[in-house]
Amino acid sequence: MQMQALFRLVLCAALLALPTLASSDDATPASVHRKLESAFADWLTAQGTSGIMASGVFGADGTWNVDLYNDTADGVIRSGDLASVSKSITAICVMHLVDEGRLEWSDSLRDFVSPAPDVTVAELVTHTSGLAPDVTQLAMLGWLGQTTARNGHFSAQVLDLVNARPTQTGTRGAYEYNNENYALLGLVIEDVTGMSYFDACRDLLDLPASIHPGDRAGVFQPWGGLASDPNGYLTFLQTHFGPGSRVANDPFALPHVALGGGAYYGMGMVFRPFQDGHNFWHFGALCFPGRLNIGSFAVIWEGKVSVIALYDACLDGDAMGSLDMALSAAVYGKRP
Template identity: 45%
Template sequence: MKALVLSVLILALLPLAAASQDADRVEAMRAAYAEWLERNQTTGTGALAFQGADTYAIGDATAPIELASVSKSITALCAAALLDSGDLDMSVSVRDVLGRGPDVSVASLVTHTSGLTEDVTQKLMPEWLDTDGQRGFDVLEAMSAPTGVSGQYVYNNVNYALLGLVIEASVPDSYEDTCKRLVLDPVGVTGMPSPRAGGFLSWGGWTMSPLDYARLHAHWYGQGTATGRNPFDYPHVQLFENGPYYGLGTVFRPNHTGDGTFNFWHFGALCFPGRMNVGSYAVTFGGKWTAIMGYDACVDFDTMLALDTQIGRTAYGAVE
């Protein structure tokens, strides 16, 4: 009888212990981000989500942040939804969909393997900051023909500018309305074009509160959706031997635990000296922990990597 009572007590205490560990991990993630912000002499907000349900704020997580290139996740997930519904064939040429443009597949836009290597957006975006209207067709007019190797990964905003146009050409509604309907509405979150960077919408111009985007990222890159469970079912490319993959608007790799789940992550930056300097970081670990951070600085690759490493350690490491 004593053994039975003891086992019942242990089972009863397990959820409380797990909840306590989760709370400790939330605080550890908050502390890691606060330390990173202080070390880099900047400010920021963010949010954490646990298995897509419980969300936790870092600072004022209700105010929208600039998603910058993290916006690519919305565009790619929107294209994936159209693929799943049969409204978009990603094997066809962009030229066939738009009636003009490069003779490269829609799938190659998603994976940055189109051979389009000249990123004309970098020269034009300063002119488009703080102006109205999406600039996808302006990119189409300004871009050069593919000069790279088809199938080789070269990150280029032009790919997602064109992907936004392809989405708009595939359905009756606008890119914005279509992606809200297919990507945001199923999660019950709100997002909008940036008042300042909305011209870059399909490749870097969405805004959303950290709490909402944490829920969105946790949903679509979690275990409850096809995109989160089976990213290899969608266009993807391996970035280097034994390395991660790019697809669905994000970098991803199988979880090192070998449990069949995946980690998805991406950084963003809008760097206009003297005008706008912001960055963003989003990650979901194994369909369990999600983090989104928005900060008021443009940082280099090593500094981004340091943030990724710190958050990853708190997600996977022991909590004292």
């Protein structure tokens, strides 16, 4: 299997009947970090894999406390592939162009590249363009590890393949997770800015220096080819989905689509209104047997606690769900 781009709707981070984040001594940043790291360590053992994690917790005095956890053989904290978690960076990059008046959510893809399907920027961001089936699922197998792409990625090749498809099998306006949408957003960003996708987004968002195109999967940049050390992506997550951010203030004011059960997709993340704010989360995976098998999980609970976990395995939906549940329980406590 290639990239697990059919996003698994694992909702337990927001479905558990959990109490409000505690304010007792047991919920100090140090205590929350310990609980999260213990839960992650137990999960890694159960899955027979290794990984690294960064967690951020707001203390009672308003300071943001970050801790790093490393369960790799050599004990070195290094960059890991973000896989589909990369989509959050692409979406926020597009949002900034809209906020600057250089782009409109209602603009057609055809305004920037031609020939192209007549779908809007908002539809691409929310996976409601109707583009399908996802050609990247097979094409990525041949593209992995290549370095001859235009501007460092294969979005132009994705467009060629989309244009070559005689009909689209998706339903416009209906959610259907498809890497093609974010590959095409990479081309929009390049046309608007006159820069490569990554250079444009790095400058627009002032990305941490540790976020970069992946060494192995970099040709998938806009839809799943960025890499970061845990602290770098955690900083991005807290900046753009944390308290006071454009997204967290009102995600419903931005393009979004209902997924059912009170959950929504928007700005490259699944989200749900929850207690004091919103929970945002997303899984990623790159699954190339014998070549590259990794996973990622980014989550931020009510703007108060955030995590990026990077692990050395391509896992199924049950394993992803167990990670979600384990970390949620570490933050909120066990259900009564």
